[in-house]
Amino acid sequence: MRYPPVRLRALGAVGCVAALAALAACSSGGSNGSSSSNSNSGTVTVAVVSNPLITGQMIPLTTSNFEKQYPGIKVKFATYTEGDLRAAIEKNVSTHSNAFNVVMIGPYETPLFAKNGWLTNLSKQYIASDPGYDAADLLPPIGKALSYKGDLYAVPFYGESSMMFYNKTLFQQAGLTMPHNPTWAQVESFAAKLNQPGKVSGICLRGLAGWGDNMAALDTVVNTFGGQWFDMNWKPQLTSPPFVEATNFYVNLVRKYGEPGAANDSFNQLLTLYGQGKCAMWYDATVAATSIATTYPDVYKQTGYALAPVNKTKSSGWLWTWALGIPQGASDSGAAWKFVSWATSKQYDSLVAQKYGWSAVPPGTRTSLYSNPDYKKAAAPFADITLESINSTDPEHPTLNPVPYTGIQYVVIPQFESLGLTVGQQVAGAIAGTESVSQALQAGQSAASQYTPAQLSGSG
Amino acid sequence: MTLLEDLAPPPEVEVKPRAVSRRERWQLRLPLLPALIYTIVVTQIPFLVTLWYSFQSYFWNTPAPAHFNGLANYKTVFTNPAFRGSLVRSVVMTVTAVIVAMILGVFFAVLLDRKFLGRSVVRTLMITPFLVMPVAAALVWAGPMLDPQFGLVNYLLQPFGVHHVAWLSTHALGSVILVMIWQWTPFMMLIVLAGLQSQPSDTLEAAKVDGAGAFATFRELTFPHLRPYIELGVLLGSIYLVNTFDAVKAMTQGGPGTSTTNLPYYLYQQVNNAFDIGGAAATGVVTVILTIIVATFALRMFARVFQFEEA
Secondary structure (H helix, E strand, O other): OOOOOOOHHHHHHHHHHHHHHHHHHHHHHOHHHHHOOOOOEEEEEEEEEEHHHHHHHHHHHHHHHHHHHHOEEEEEEEEOOOOHHHHHHHHHHOOOOOOEEEEEEEEOOOHHHHHOOEEEOOHOOOOHHHHHHHHHHHHHHHHHHOOEOOOOOOOOEEEEEEEEEHHHHHHHHHOOOOOOOOOHHHHHHHHHHHHHHHEEEEOOOOOOOOOOOOOHHHHHHHHHHHOEOOOOOOOOOOHHHHHHHHHHHHHHHHHHHHHHHHHHOOOOHHHHHHHOOOOOOEEEEEOOOHHOOOOOOOOHHHEEEEEEOOOOOOOOOOOOOEEOEEEOOOHHHHHHHHHHHHHHHHHHHHHHHHHHHHHHHHOEEEEEHHHHHHHHHHHHHHHHHHHHHOOOOOOOOOOOOOOOOOOOOOOOOOOHHHHHHHEEEEEEHHHHOOOOHHHHHHHHHHHHHHOOOHHHHOOO | OOOHHHHHOOOOOOOOOOOOOOHHHHHHHHHHHHHHHHHHHHHHHHHHHHHHHEEEEEEEEOOOOEEEOOOOHHHHHHHHHHHHHHHHHHHHHHHHHHHHHHHHHHHHHHHHHHOOOOHHHHHHHHHHHHHHHHHHHHHHHHHHHHOOOHHHHHHHEEEEEEEOOOOHHHHHHHHHHHHHHHHHHHHHHHHHHHHHHHOOOHOOOOOOHOOOOOHHHHHHHHHHHHHHHHHHHHHHHHHHHOOOOOOHHHHHHOOOOOOOOOOHHHHHHHHHHOEEEHHHHHHHHHHHHHHHHHHHHHHHHHHHHHHHHHH
């Protein structure tokens, strides 16, 4: 008979607990408006990705040099993994909460954000009145990828394409030669011969779900196999024969000759594996060369480089750059540009060279770096092929057949962020063996089909 | 605190309480008020905001402002297989982890209840997993322990013919549950141990005199005595484990595929990867309703546990 009050009050208490739990899970959903902007003038808050060139160089050099050079400016860093960075930045710029006055973004975000009016036009606002910056020196594909209607909205910190790294010693022992421009069929046969389960994987490939993770590598394979995400009418093509063939190829390659546990591996994990001599081949970002050279000198000596493998197209490398932009309406934007221009300048390169050696300089952004004799000497094994890889990319014509979108290893539409992750999860499932490739792509196709062509094409 | 309050006045007492003046009542309430207001501000107001968002189409990655779209988000929640999948996975993870942790907890508690040399050291060691930060535990398990190439688990299992198992790919759900069990067994053990140590020794002696064996004593005396403690452990464990996020995020990021995506991680992905604020809010509201239903049953049990105690 004492139950009713208990239950009622208890229910209230549970309601509170439950609400609290739900809020914890989606706290980022409700509390975005309250983030404060920096009132302290001269404070630059930078959201960056936790890659070696940033955590190992940019952050310490900022403290030791930039802040000494500009004592009035205080720089604060917020480091995130790639996936978390996107979420943090998207939230920040779209809600205008201005928690960051410098954001690290790439060629996927830059045109979309610029179109939405979320980024400062750097060309007009700053570069035009800052002749020392020399924007004409930026590598053409990189500069183009960071532009919207001809103006730069972000400037590159480092740039990359994709290429093949391989262990020359292992190739020699097996009597194999890697051509400069290999095909995927050749790579598969090399992987079969070089794979020694438990000791060395034939090839290391990304499997971790994410459009910037496993899908980046897979998309380049899809493109060169003649596949595409959408046809000219924005009809999803994930179950079309070339897309299926490419995905089957990739998944089988990594399941048969790839590293164990591939479904959890992306750039940083593979860098460690390769650096410890566990991979005979590794297909990944060209920028890995810089990390190998600085972190794993022994493996660096044995490393050979080849262009991204192809099938039906002439080249297949991706194009990416981690670039710095300034959100529209950010506070202290003058100080923000000082930092952005410092971190992406030629002077920054010499600073890195002084401290860490020329081979450690962030690659792939400026033409002048590739004619610098010091850099050419120090980075001789990989400088030319990096430049060649980047220059052979064309994000505006990424596929064999015409497509209505731009972007090589991504599709520049807002929906791709979610779609790419969904398909990436499915592919990771196929790599782990929890589902088949056709099931995975079927699920991807239906995820893509939930958008109408009108939604996908947007207003542009 | 609700419970203690409810249990305090015996209903049979017929004496009419002294009339309490309005002022006195407020004097009694006043010290509680700050806590109450704080609770309302940090739970109920955000919940109302979430409720509001759940009827909106609001995406962070498009410049379009939020607009009312009726029940569309709720329709998506109920038709979306991803939501159902993550719900089922949440249940599987919680139930398995709680049950296994409790069985192990009882086992270890019984062992630790004996007197032996170095007992306090062993007890401290056994409790340690519960004291480790969940995310640190998950990272240690994901890296040094379960890594297919460098992991300790594979190294130790090598003599038994286990070679380079990619635990986090091929046994992802099991690996995550394993870490949950590893962390929560000590908690269960502590609660059961407290129960064991509160067991009067005279009943046990009496049982011995009556000629009951160790197993019979456990089944007939110890276990019934432990029952409320076990129920309490199960209840508290379930409340915490159903919210598991750290282990999923740090070990598998919900993958491979969606094989370890539980409800909290699914919600996180809806906000952080799809930027679908309306959809995430609707999922959150549905989750709250489901939680209230489950918790009501659980709380009834909770009340019974305490009554049991009193009797």
